[in-house]
Structure formats: structure tokens, C-alpha cells
Amino acid sequence: YEEFTFEFGPYHTFLNSELKKTESIGKVLRRNYSINLNYKSNKKLTTQELFLFPCYEYELLISLIWAGDLDYDGKTDFIIQIPTSQNNEIGDSTGLFLSSKANSNELVKLVAYFIS
Numbered sequence: 001y002e003e004f005t006f007e008f009g010p011y012h013t014f015l016n017s018e019l020k021k022t023e024s025i026g027k028v029l030r031r032n033y034s035i036n037l038n039y040k041s042n043k044k045l046t047t048q049e050l051f052l053f054p055c056y057e058y059e060l061l062i063s064l065i066w067a068g069d070l071d072y073d074g075k076t077d078f079i080i081q082i083p084t085s086q087n088n089e090i091g092d093s094t095g096l097f098l099s100s101k102a103n104s105n106e107l108v109k110l111v112a113y114f115i116s
Helices: none
Strands: 002-008 012-025 028-041 046-053 064-068 075-082 093-098 107-115
Touching: 046 075
Parallel strands: none
Antiparallel strands: 002 012, 012 028, 028 046, 064 075, 075 093, 093 107
16 A cells, blocks of 8 residues: 655645555466545545556556646646556556546546557
8 A cells, every 4th residue: 555645725635556456367466556546625535546557566656747737626637657558558658637527426537648
């Protein structure tokens, strides 16, 4: 369980990872980590799972590239390293998550991504 915390506006915002599933693929051990976004305000904690991140090594390496209010709605938006699309786990992807596009049960929504 790892956690990255930062303050933005009225929210105590933090990203955390949690091991969800471990499976063997031949001789390779794959660990799937749930990456969660959490907002805490006025003693209320709201959590959203952003994605599952497959890890084939001993450490989960993920990058929070940027956080701030890109869409000027007073809530945090993110650019985060994300897993590539299903069945294509080789390569790097970067995802843009906006709070203004989130559904009522979400904190943010993935609105764009770039695969390199």
C-alpha cells in the first residue's frame, strides 16, 4: 500500500495504490495494482478507482506527471502515466483526467490519452 498526498484548494487529495490480484503467467509473476484517487473534505472521504496497473517487477513504478486545475472548476485534474489499452501492455501511455467531465459517481474522468 503506497500513498502520494498533496493539497489543492479545499481538498486533501491523495493517490494511493493497493495490490488487487497476483497471478502467475508461466514463470512471470504479474501483480495488478488498483490506483485510487481520494478527496477528503470536511471529514468526508470520497474514493474513485482510476485504473488497474499491471506490474511485472518487484516495484510498482507509476508517474504523476501533473496536477492542478486545468478546467477552472476548482477541483484537481491530473496527467498520469496509465497502462496502455487492453492486450497491449508494452509501451507508455499518458492519460488526462478532468474533474469537470466526471459523472456524478466519479471524481475525474479519463478524457484523453497518448501512447508512445
